Amino acid sequence: MAIGVPSFEKVVEQIQDLIKNEQDSINARLHSLAAITSLFQERCNININYNQKQPQLEEIISLPEELSTESIQQEKQEDFATISNGKTLDKFLLKIIQDIQKNSPKTKLSVSKLGTEIQKITGESPNSIIKKLKLGSNFTKYLESSPTFTLKANGKEYEVTPLLCK
Numbered sequence: 001m002a003i004g005v006p007s008f009e010k011v012v013e014q015i016q017d018l019i020k021n022e023q024d025s026i027n028a029r030l031h032s033l034a035a036i037t038s039l040f041q042e043r044c045n046i047n048i049n050y051n052q053k054q055p056q057l058e059e060i061i062s063l064p065e066e067l068s069t070e071s072i073q074q075e076k077q078e079d080f081a082t083i084s085n086g087k088t089l090d091k092f093l094l095k096i097i098q099d100i101q102k103n104s105p106k107t108k109l110s111v112s113k114l115g116t117e118i119q120k121i122t123g124e125s126p127n128s129i130i131k132k133l134k135l136g137s138n139f140t141k142y143l144e145s146s147p148t149f150t151l152k153a154n155g156k157e158y159e160v161t162p163l164l165c166k
Contacts, residue, residue, distance in 0.1 A: 044112055100113075111143060
């Protein structure tokens with residue numbers, strides 16, 4: 001029971017060891033978090049610098065009013081306002097897919113990227129839109145069941161392609 005009191009230098013040394021161990025632990029967690037963040041950004045195709053660079057591009061490139069990004073965005077929002085069933089939703093989705101393919105034709109369109117575009121335009125998640133219209137439980141299942149689209153597994157993601165209408 002009787003434990004000798006360590007010297008002052010010994011206590012300081014123990015505290016320094018504890019601090020160093022804690023710093024190492026924090027650094028290890030930060031490295032893990034950075035790795036997770038990087039994987040998440042890759043998986044969701046998030047480009048943090050996109051929003052920072054966009055205003056500069058808009059200042060340099062001035063489009064005619066009927067072709068401006070704001071008018072296109074407003075037109076899509078108006079189209080969204082008229083969505084009342086699966087058929088009009090499919091037309092809306094086709095328009096978004098065509099715009100994406102027009103801007104970057106070689107890009108493979110994943111369900112998550114399409115969902116992100118829908119959320120940018122409508123301000124609502126695709127799942128909430130599907131539930132509101134009572135078309136299923138989630139966006140991916142709706143696309144799988146829709147005769148307008150096909151989904152192709154691409155790793156952990158699904159690639160969305162519209163069926164050609166004849």
